[in-house]
Amino acid sequence: MTLTNHVRVTARLALLGIIFFVPTTLLADSGPPAAGIASANKQATAVGFEILQQGGNAFDAAVAVSAALSVVEPESSGLGGGGFFLLHRANDGKSTFIDAREKAPLAATREMYLDASGNPQRGKSVNGALAAAIPGLPAGLVMVAERYGKLPLKQSLAPAIRLARNGYVWSAKNASMIGFRKDQLATSPAAAKLFLRDAQAPAVGQRMRNPDIARVLERMAKQGHRGYYEGATADALVNGVSAAGGLWTLEDFKQYQAVEREPLHFRYLDQDIYTAPPPSSGGIALVGLFNILGGFPLASFERVPRLHVEIEAMRRVYRDRSIYLGDPDFVTMPIDMLLSPYYAAGLRASIHTKMATPSDSLPGISATPEGNDTSHFSIIDTEGNVAAVTQSVNLPFGAAFVAPGTGFVINNEMDDFSLKPGVPNAYGLIGEDANAIAPGKRPLSSMTPTILLGKDRVAAIGGPGGSRIITMVFQGLSMLLDGKTALEAVSAPRIHHQYQPDNVSSEPGALSEAEIAALNARGYTMAPAERPWGNMQVVLWDKRKGTVEAASDPRWKAVGGGESRDKDMIFR
Ligand code: GLY
16 A cells, blocks of 8 residues: 555535535546446345346446345345445436434433443343344335436345245355354244254255245335335334334334435545445544555555554554444534544554554553454446445344344344443444434444545445454555455455454464564564454456456355456346
8 A cells, every 4th residue: 555645535424514526537437348246145246237237227236236135145234234325326426325224222221231230231232132223224225226226126126035035045154154143043933943944054055935035025115115114014023023022113113214424535646435424433434544544654664564553543543433433413523533634643643653552541441353244245337336335234143033024133233332331342342422322323333335436446345344344444445546456455364453452353364473473572462363354345447457347255255246247248
């Protein structure tokens, strides 16, 4: 990465009234020679191409892929969860962000997961009906289709309905993720019926049918938003959750709306980058990382000093995440400060060039991951429309609870709230008042769908990984900015630091023995026994080469589907 101090934020949240920037260079472009789709499951990728072939645009394809993932990758995301849709429309240069994040039920309270001594009862925010926030993904699908699609919602949902009715192929990833949640899934009879066979994961390659989710999708196809948030689906969800001790009411469903927000936009040299605004913490942290690191002459740094400043920048942006960020509809956040290059300069000045800064020595809150799920997909169509979508049910199989008759797990995103200041959630993330539970509030997310609109390169990038999403997108995006291929960006081993716990995570192969020794000598502690993480999906249109590349993370190589198809192939 050849970062310089040319990083500057040129647009802010609409909330703050800052003017939105349209990259006019793109308006004159002719479209890409091919369409590219990268998703975490080949069956979902195929559905996206099917919709493009029927005349749909990238946004119709996004609706189709999202709904298909709800069926074929139930451990990661789905109709019981939420997501963020970051879209760029080629014909007028508009970029927008559909926030379909879940919301706390109206009956939620700040203390709902605390015991009599005021300590969080983690089991309750992670497992079962009480852990779930009101789903947002269905509202997002409808909003994307109605506002940005070319095809009727019914047409874009049809392939997912077909997969649910005729059956989809159970993958190695589906089976592997059951391992994390088997015991909990077994406690929900409807979940066990759907996802277990003799209390075990179904065999890989088996055809799985799900008529219940097909019926839910059919109601949405007929009635749009109301098809999920009112009537038979809402009734089944509220009854099932209430019977199992949850707080959902029909009023929660009546009130739920997805929100269209201004994406966060910043410029790096002559490249425009659009990313997720709050209630994601991802975009603000991403800008912070580029702002802090942009002041170092990184290109001239040896590997260890460079790792040093990258880790220190990560530590500082995650500290700010824990203190300041939450749902923009509920809390006032110092967004201007966090995006300011002057603020970044202060953070940069606080980095000792030779020694690690202990997290506890930074002003802020203190406290002491894995098993994360979520799904990202990236799409570019032959007109140059781009979609970067990250969707989630939080941990694998969400709350591991299925309301009878619905065919999908509900999320456990309530655990993304800060249950108590300074106490870590499932990802080890901590928070304060800004992310405390309140009725109708969206929990802070790390999902960071991001679109790069450069003069020569257009890309969409993102991935799952809980708290690690932000550093993963940062490292992948840095590689794309450096001219690397999409495959290189999704493949490279990653490192991560998130302020607390105060240690450096690294994937196998990310750091050599000598680099670890050098970091130890600078005062860094390595996280114990790391394994690979993430499932990044990238599409990249290289205008100079005239190519479109779609790359799926090789960590799940037998399951993911990154594919590009020439115009001729799509429309023949
Ligand atoms: N549930 C993961 C996230 O939104 O960050």
